[in-house]
Structures are given as structure tokens and as C-alpha cells.
Amino acid sequence: MTHALQASLEALKPFLLPLIYAVAIVAVLPLLAGYLVLMERKVMAHMQVRLGPVRVGPHGLLQPIADAFKLLLKEDITPENADRLVFWLAPMLSMTAAMLALAAVPFGPGFQIADLNIGLLFVVGISSMGIFGIVLGGWASNSHYSLIGALRSAAQLVSYETAAGMAVVGALLLAGTLSLRNIVEMQENTGVWFIIAAPVGFFIYLVASIAETNRAPFDMPEAESELVAGYMTEFSGFRWALYFLAEYTNMIVVASIATTLFLGGWLRPFPTTHWLNFLDWLPAALMLGLAGYCLYRTPKQPVAIQKLVMVLVAGMFAAFAAILLAPMVATHIAGATSMALMVASWKPALLGGFWFLLKVFLYIYLFMWLRFTFPRYRFDQLMRLGWQFLIPVSIVNVMGIALGLALHRQWGWPYGVALPTTTVITLLIAAALARTGEKKEKDEAVVGEFWGTGRDA
């Protein structure tokens, strides 16, 4: 009996670490999303010369938590003759898909739930299942706005997945493997991030990922001005929160894919140039700086509680700094004790995580920047951009990279010559495509009329 228990425990041992990681992610993710929302609001506010949320906590630092409570306490309305099953299923579906996709993402060396040898495809495929959440939700709530939003998003996501996939394939050719972890290591070995080797691919992925996360300027499915809130119109309370969470999770997912594929994952800038090693100290220094800034701001807070919160935040940053600092200094302090060695062995994981998150946040910041910069596309324009420009260009890009690699491997051109050459060729072709694309204006009417009017089409 105990043996059986023993055996089963033994059998379960390899699942332990992933389990911990998974729990950590699921626990942290909502918080992260919440603070992303805060970040977005703050960024928007400052871009529009406002203050944004300032009431709840210093600089509105506690706003996300308040929002979360509000959403949880709100009444959960299910419309008349909505399809209950689907209405219940849809938000969870998109949430699940979004979170499941994170399972294969390597946040740092070793800090990864599962290193699948098809990791990249896994992430792409699973995240593509998020569509169902949207479509079914829109359909189930039995409202025209929702349905039109749903149909639009379905069309949009299907269209842009192709482009994104092609862009990914480009990086895939460079890496020669599907395992995300190996991709990062490949970039380490090559010494450059793939964004330098395949800038066109990165650009395509950037646009496509914006479209895939339904964000401005491609936020057709939830265009406030046309469809009240698109597929989310009829949702409220917790379900709505789930959708919201899913959206931000999706942003994180695409951001981490971009990071992994093009921005060198957990690698610090120029990982192989040794005179830049001092960059390893940067994270800790940054954290310390933030902590100091918070302390400096503390006296300026109007209310006592806010002062307290500021202090706490400063403490948190200080703790981060300590954690980041520990592996760097462990051996110097405690000598080569096993404990110290173990702590030191965390170094790559911790630093990697830091860099990874930094890149992800930068990428998302880029999203926000674009959102507050560009006006919304019309739907037919969106479709034309996707089908008549992005997809062809991405295909050309794949061919170009393949050609570049062939030049590099078969004819022995230096890596730094072959790929730029093909990149230039790709850019030229893309320019030609853009020129011809402008001539197709007349098609807009038809396309828009077909896609724009959803169910009645």
C-alpha cells in the first residue's frame, strides 16, 4: 500500500516543478493583467496630458485591485433567450486558451512549464483557439452587436493568423527548431537576435499580433463607436472580467512569442559580448533606484495610508533588488557552501526572467503607444491590408530568409551579408506590393459590404 503510494509519488515527481510554475503563473497573471490595465490608463492619460487614476492608492497604484473587487461583486446578467451553455462556456474558453498558451513559454532558462519539442506550434495553435471564446460568446448573447463583432473578429483573426504564422516560420527557419527554448539558445549561439536577421518578419508579426489581440488600430470586433462593445456587449461582471483578462493574457502571450522569437528571449542585449557583462548588475540597480524613488516620493503623498503604501512599494522593490542581487554576490559572501552554490545557480533564471519581462513590457508598451497614436481602420481596409499586403509579404519574407540561409550554408556567404541582402530584396518586393495595393481601392466597397454586415451577408 505505502509502496503504491510511494510509486505514485515517484511517478508524480517530474510533474512537481511544472506544477509550481503553473500555479505561480496562474496566481500572478491576473495581478499582472490588472497592473497592465493601470499602466495602460496611465500611459493614455499622460499621452493625452491627463493624470489618469490617482485616487486609489498613490498614483492609483491600488486601482487594479479595486477594479477586480468591483467586477467580482457586480451582478452577473444573462440576457433573455441567450444560449446559456455557450454563454457560460465562451469566456472560460478564451481564458483557458490564453493561459494554456503560456505553458510552453520559457520565461527564463529552466523557468518553463513544459519544453515541448513543438512548443512554438503549440503556442500558436492554442492561442488560436481563443477565437471560439469570442465567436461563441458573441453568438450566444443573441444580440446583433455581439454577433457582428464576433463575425468580424473571427474573420480578422483567421486572416491575420496566416500572416503571423508565416512571420513565425521565418524565425523558425533561422532557428531550425520548434522548441522555444532551443530557439532562444540558437539566438545565443548566433550572437544576434533574430530581429536583426529578419526585421521584416518582426514587423509583420508586430502588425499581425496587434490584429490578433483585437487592439487598436485593429479593434474592429469591439469598436465602441460602431458596435457598443462588440462581442462583449452583453457580458458583465465576472465573465466580462474573464474576457478582459483573456485579452491582456493574449497580449502577454504574443509579446512573449515575439520576445522569444525575435528579441532573444531571456537574453540580455548582445549576450556574447563580454565587456557588456556589467549589464548583469543593471536589474538590481534598477530595482534599487525604483525603491529609492518611491521613498523619495513618500513624503509628498497627501494621506497617511498612501505614505504607508509607498513605503511598502519601496520595500517590495528593495526585496526584488535583494533577490536579484543575491545570486551575484552569494559566493563572494558565503564562500562555496552548497547553499551559496544553489543560490548562485539561480542567477541565469532570475536575470533571464527579468530581461524577459522587461522585453515583454516594452513590447506591450509599444502596443499602447500605437493604440493611442493611430485611428481605427475600416474593416475592408483591414482585410485588404491582411490579405493583399501582409500575407504576400510574409510569404516573400519566408522565401527570402530561406534564400539567405541557402546562400549562407550552400555558397558560404558570410551570415552578415546573405541575410541583409535577402532582406533588402524582400523590402523591395514589399514596396512594389504596396504600390499595387493602392490601385485596388475600388474593391473596398464590395469587401466591406460583405464582411461588414455580418450575419445578413
Add this chain to the structure above:
Amino acid sequence: MIGTGHYLFLSLALFLIGVVGVVTRRNVIIILMSIELILNAVNINLVAFSRLVGSVEGHVFAIFIITDAAAEAAVGLGIIIAFFRNRETVLADEMDLLKW
């Protein structure tokens, strides 16, 4: 442990369910879905046998079948849309123009 037989029976079950769907349902879309079920059953068989003999050829054929399914779905749904525009129905037994 599970032998190939299990997979065979599983695929047989799916296959039969698909057949029933194809033969008994009136809604064309559901008929198409049932066909997808049948194809899946076939895929399971292929993969199971390729596991048994230890070669990936079964996978290759499965991929071909999936491609085929994609093509079939695209054309079939296109036909359904066209038909629906003309006849305002998706019921299979109202599509009996094949008779003459």
C-alpha cells in the same frame, strides 16, 4: 496497457457515429461535421497502426487526410452558402434536384 485493438474500437465507434449522423440527420452542416468525425476515426486508425509498426508514414497519411478534410470543408461550406442564398434552407432532403 492499451493495445491497438482499443484504438481500433475507438475509431470504429467514432466512424459509426459519423455514419449515423450522415445517414440520419437532415441538416447539411451537421452531415459535413459527421464526415469530419469519420475522417477523424480514420486518422486514429492510421496513427495507431503507425505506432504499432513504428514508422511515421501513418502520420503522413493522416496529414493528407486532414488537408483533404480542409478542402472538403471549404468547398462544402461554400456550396452550402450558395444554396442557402438561393433556397433559404440547409435541409438535405430539400436538396433533391439531383433527381432530374
Add this chain to the structure above:
Amino acid sequence: MLDRIVFDLFAGLAILSAILVVTRRNVIHSAIFLITALLATAGIFLQLHAEFLFIVQIILYVGGIMVLFVFVIMLVNLDVALHQMQFRRQWWVGLLLAIALGAEATAAIYIGRLGLPGPETAPPASVLEPNTELVGHALFTGYMLPFEIASVLLLVAMIGAVVMAKRRT
């Protein structure tokens, strides 16, 4: 042991949702259950060490074909369909046929069971590794021609679908 649990889980899910696909009145529900059935099948593939096929199943079937299905269902969404008779009047004929077929096939499998080697004789899973590379290699060497033909088929299907669904204006 664990293997067994996984198999039963996925197989049961697949069969259950397949039955639901065929019996649901609402087409959207059928589609959803078909999705689950497909996912379950994907799980079966995973269990059979066909990772590539697993992800292909998810991306193509679930992410592609089923989205198309749902999309079309919403385009041709008929509320009247919910009140129409969902089975043909001769449904029992089909059922009988299916049962007969099942019986025959079962008999065939049962008879041929001795010919089937047990799982213990199956080669180790490692022969299918690295799955993606192997499949790719097979596709681009031994099955080059079929591959090309399949691509042509897809092209034709695409054109055909566009022509079919194009509004006559």
C-alpha cells in the same frame, strides 16, 4: 496505468461528444461538441507519440476548419431550423445499417485479433522521435508528389469555395 487513465479519459470524451454532435438539435452545440471530440482525438494522438499530428490537428481542424464551420453556421443561422424535425423519417434505416456495419467490423476485428501484436511487441516510442523532423522528412522525400498534389487540391478547393460563396452581383 496512467496511460490507461489518459486513454479512457480521451476516448470517453471523444465518443461522448461525438454522440452529442450527432444528436444535438442546435447546430452550434454540435459544432462545440465536435471541437471537443477533435481535441480529444488530438489527445489520443499525443498519447500515441504523434506530437506533430497533435498540433496539426489543433491548428488545422480546431483553429481552421471548425472556425470556418462556426462562421458559416452563423451566416446561415436559421431559427426555424430549431423547430424543424432534425432526423429524417427513415432514421431507423440508417441506424440499422450502422449497427450492422458495426457488428460486421467488430466481428472482423475480433476474428483478426490474433493477428494483432500486443503493445509489448510495439517498438519503443523513441522510434517516432523527433516526430516533426521525421514527418517533414517523409513528406518532402518519399511523399513529395502526393504533397504537391495535395497543395494543388487545396488551391482548387480555395478557388472553388470563393466561386461558390461569391455573391452574384
Add this chain to the structure above:
Amino acid sequence: MPIQRNVVLNTVILIMMLLVTAGIEMKGTEMFLPHIWLVPLFPLAASAVMLLFGRKLSNAAVSGFCVGSVFLSMWFGFGAIFELIARPAAHRVVEFALFNWIPAGPMHTTSGHLVNFNAQWGFLFDPLTAVMVGIVTGVGFLIHVYSTGYMAHEGGYYRFFGYLNLFMFSMLTLVLANNILLMFVGWEGVGLCSYLLIGFYFLKKSAADAGKKAFIVNRIGDAGFLLGIFLLVGTLGTLNFSEFRGAILAGHFAVGDAALTAIALLLFVGATGKSAQIPLYVWLPDAMEGPTPVSALIHAATMVTAGVYMLVRTNAIFAMAPRALAVVAVVGAVTAIFAATMGVLQNDIKRVLAYSTISQLGYMFLACGVGAFSAGIFHLLTHAFFKGLLFLGAGSVIHAVSGEQDMQKMGALSGKIRTTYLTMLAATLAIAGIPPLAGFFSKDEILAHAFRANHALWLVGWITAGMTAFYMFRLLFLTFKGASRVAPEVERHIHESPSNMTVPLIILAVLSIVGGWIGIGGRFERFLEPVTQAAPASTAGETPEAALMIASVAIALAGIGLAWFLYIKRTELPDKIAASFGGLYRLVYNKYYVDQIYDALFVNRAKDLGLTLGAFDRTFIDGLGVDGAGWLTRATSVISIYWDKWIIDGSVNLIANVVRVLSIPVRWLQTGRVSSYAGFIVLGVLALIGFYLHAAGYTLANLRP
């Protein structure tokens, strides 16, 4: 004024080209004779352009085109003439065929020979043709130039010139043809053109009727001509002029051969039709409804002389048929004097000229009749000059008095339109036969020959000469002299015609003064020798040449004097005379009621015949034949209906029913329902698996473990 410019341009070019031609001649290389076939081609091309696209072109373009084309053919024509003259007399004939036109194959002649009938599209260019080509192209060119002025303000300018060029083509084909069938083509062509041009103002009923009249009357003559051609072919087995001429000269036929006489008479019938001889002259006076240039070109200078030309061309036959010749002579003489008497009392200026034309044509036939073919052609030549001039002058007068044609409403115009007056004076003197003008020589020669042949004919011709002088000067005096009877509103804008009308007048005047001199000493006769040598040498009896000359001049002067006395001296006399000779006057004034007689005799009878035939058609053909057949058909069809319904359809239905009954068991297979087909597929799978199991030797027995 663009038309003016065209005229000047054309004249300049004309002179230049003539110089060029002269230069070519001096070099002695023949350039035009080999390309004689181009001469009719230019007008054809121009007319094609006009009739197809003319509507789009401006008047200037039209006139440039058409006049230019005629000018070109004139250039080629005259070039060819000079080259022909340059040749030695023995070789003055060019004949060649463009292509085989109707290669009909072998046929039997009445004399039993087997000949190969073949009508060529070929050209014959000998002295006679040369003369005709000269007249046609030259006078034609002048009249084209004149028309550019005369028609300038008319509608359908391009149509007019298109027809005119088409006429030029047809006329040139007629005179250039090397066989009588091709000649007939030209013959019909000119007939068509004259019809079109007479009816040019087709909105005017009288014009349309005149056109129809001309056409129909010509048909009668053409019928005779066609019969003549058939008989000719049947007898001689060839159409080619030189061939049958050779055949006749070879002496296979006796003089007065019946067949040849018949041929000659039939051909002459055609000639009377085209050349307006009794009894078929009635169309020509009415033809004056057409525009004046048309009257000048077609109904004075060229077309109406086609009959004479045809006679001369086939003179070999006539020479063999003395009786026919006699008929020709008599008809000619009678026509001459008859028409002259009618011309005396006409008041319409153009009608006077028309009747004088008829009588002059009578002269020509008279000449041919007495065997003086060359004299006839000579008179044709001079007549072309002065009669064309007279018509053009009349046109100029009409132009001046703004469309008035009645001489009673003219007078005292000589001062106002000087050029016209002088030119017409010259023409009148010429036609009156006052030496040394053109008319004198030709008419004198004819009279001389007539005197040799038969004194009576001479007498008729002599009197006619006097009457001609009388009525021509009557015309001249009524128009230009005496007191003005012009309506006052017209009086105000009487004006001389533009230069492109007067220049042709002057040229023609010069020609009609000097044109006759080429005949002095029989030079013209000798020039035509190779054509007319077949004519019997009419040197029977001595002729007092001088006396005849004096006589004719005397009677001409007498006629002039009478005209002067009646229309200048004692202007009241004519009415008195008219009153006293009431019956005769009315008879002549109404042209002897010939038209009425024709109406009574032929036209109305033809109508009656038509009515009778119509009645016959209705009653017998329609009533008995068609309706009867219809009734019969219906009756039979009723029977066949029942046959159809019961037997044919019955059997068909039987088969169909059998098939239907037999197909019942199979029908439920094809429901057209997808699901049922799927069910059948499953059934098939079932059967297949069963078969495989069976083939593998498995039975239920194996199910036991």
C-alpha cells in the same frame, strides 16, 4: 470661293499635264495606250467614294475629287489619242483584254459552226474610239467644271457628282468596249445614270415622272438591242467587234443577208431608243427636267449619240444590210424635220434645244443611213461642241434670270450677260451652218452625201437646215434681243455667271468655231478610214459641191432673216399667224399630240392588260390554284391528324407507358437525396466487408475463441 480655286487649279494643272504629255510624245515612248483601261477607272473610283462617303465631305472636297478624277481620265484619254495619232495609219488600233468576263464555253452558231463563246472585259482603242473618248472626256471635263459653279447652291452636291462620275465611267466603258456585250453594259449604265440624273430633283413629281419615262422608253429600245446581240451571237458566234467585222469582211455573207438585216434593224431599234429617234424620242424633251449640265452632257453631247456611235461601230453589219440602211436614213430624215417643226413653236428655252438635239441626231442617222458614217461621226463631234455650248449657255441664262425658262419672259439680255450672249451667238451660227463655223462643214458634208444617195432625203435635210436656222435665231432673239419681258424683281439681280461657268463656255465657243476645220479636205474621213472602210463607196453620180454649199448657206440665211423679221422687226406678227393657222398651230404647239397618242395606244392599254392579268391572277391563280390547293391540303391533313394522334402518338405513348411501368421498381433507388445515397454507400461498404471476410475464409465459426 473654294470651287473657283479648284477650277483655276485644274486649268493650270491641265495645261501643265498637256505640256508633260507633249514631252512624253516627243520622246516617242507610248505611256498612255497600254494604260487605256485606267481612263474609265478614275471616275468609277471617284463615284464610289462619293456614293459611299460623299455625305461626309465638303463641297470643295467633292468638286476637287470628281473634277480631278475626270481630269485625270481626260489626261490619259488625250495622251492615248495623241499616241494613236503619232502611230502610222496602218497600226492605229490597240486592243487588249483585262480578263475573261463570261467564259461560257462552246456553242453552236446557226450556221452550225462550233465556236467557243467568250465575253472578255476588254478595250478597243481605234480612231473612232479616240474621237468618242476625246468628246466624252473633254466635254465631260468642261461640263464638270461648269457644274461646280451651276450646282454650287443645290442640295445633294455630292450625289450629283457621284452620279455624274458614274455616268462618265459607263460612257467610257461604252465607247472603249471591245465587244458588244461590254458595250451593252456601258449602254445600260448610261441609261441608269440618265434616269438618276433626270430625276435628280426627285421631290418634283414632273422630274420623277420624266426619269421613269426615259427609263421605260429606253427599255423598249434596249430590248431590241439585246435581241440584236443574241441574234448576232447566234449568227456570228462572237461578240468581239474586230472579230465579227473580220468575219463579215471575209465575205461569208451575201449583201442583204436576212439575218444581218434583222440584226441591223434590231440594233437600230436600240439606237432609236437611246438616241431619241421616232418613235422613241418622247423621253428626251421631258428629260429637260434634269439639271442643265446634265442636259448638256448626257442629253446633248454624249449619251444620246451613243446610238450613232453604235451604228458606226457595227457599220460592217449595216453595210451588208441595205434595206436596214434605208430604214435608218428615212427614220433619220423624218425625225430631223419632224423635231424641227416642233422646235419652232416651243417657248421653253431648254425644250427648244431638246428638239433641236433630236433633229440634229436625225441628221446623224441620215448620214449613217446614206452610208456616210464618218460624216455622221463628224457631225456628232461638232454637235457635241455647239450643242453642249448652247445648253451651257442656256443654263447660264437661266442662272442669270434666276430659274426662269420661258423665253416669253426674257429678252434684251445681251447687254447684261455679254459673255453668254457672244458664246451663244457663236454656237447658234455654228448650228445654223454659217461658214466657216463647225456646223457648216459637218452639215454640208452630210447633205452632200444625202444628195448623192437620194434627192428627196437631201431636200428634207435642206428644209430642216432652214428651220434649224430659224428656230435657233428665234431663240437667240427672244432671249437676248427685243424688249425686256423679264419680271421686274428678277430684273434687279441679273448677273453674269462666275468664271468657272464662263470659262468652259468660252472654250467651247472657240471649239465650235474652229472645230469644223479638221474636216477640211476629208482629213477626218481618212482618219476614220480603218473603221468605216466597209461602207459602200457612195460615189454614184457627180455632185455639184459648190451649188449645194450655196443652197444650204442660202436657206440658213433665209431662216435667220425670217426670224429677224418676225421677232425683231414685226413682233406682233407671230400671234397673228398663230391665230390664222389656229388648228395647225395648236397641233404643232402640242407636239402633234404624240404623247397623248402614246398614252392612248400603249400606256393605257398596258394598264388595261395589267388589270386584266391582275383579275386573272386573283380569280384563277389565287382562287383556283392556291386556295384549292390549300383546301386540298387541309382536307388531307385532317385525315393525317387522326393517323398521327392514334397510330403514331399512340405507339409512342405505349412505349412510354411500358417504360414507366418497368421503371417503377428502380425509381425508389434514385431519390436525389444525399442521405439516401449515403445509405446506399454504407450498404455497399457492408457488402464489401462481408465479401472480404468471406474471401478470407472466415465464418461465424471463427468467432469462437
